[in-house]
Amino acid sequence: MAYDASREDRFMRDPDGPATGTGRARRHETNTTWYWLFVLPFVFTLLPFIYNSRSPEFIGMPFFYWYQTLWIVLTAVITYVVYTRTRGS
Numbered sequence: 001m002a003y004d005a006s007r008e009d010r011f012m013r014d015p016d017g018p019a020t021g022t023g024r025a026r027r028h029e030t031n032t033t034w035y036w037l038f039v040l041p042f043v044f045t046l047l048p049f050i051y052n053s054r055s056p057e058f059i060g061m062p063f064f065y066w067y068q069t070l071w072i073v074l075t076a077v078i079t080y081v082v083y084t085r086t087r088g089s
Contacts, residue, residue: 031085031086032086034081034082034085034086035082035086037078037081037082038078038079038082040074040078041071041074041075041078044071045068045071050067051063051064051067051068052064
């Protein structure tokens with residue numbers, strides 16, 4: 001067993017809370033309604049009857065493939081928008 005020579009209580013929480021004057025850590029106020037945008041990629045890729053076809057083709061790719069690829073890009077854009085709108089100041 002290792003012996004801690006510093007005799008510090010490294011993993012003990014402060015019973016009085018953080019030293020912020022109010023006794024509580026202050027959270028940033030965020031608008032959580034932006035998180036509802038994450039439902040769009042989930043719903044539109046979860047329902048295969050929307051994209052289960054070969055036509056219309058785009059650059060020789062069947063609709064199924066370019067629809068899924070488009071949602072990858074759109075999900076990245078949605079994630080960026082939600083991140084910037086909900087991030088604290």
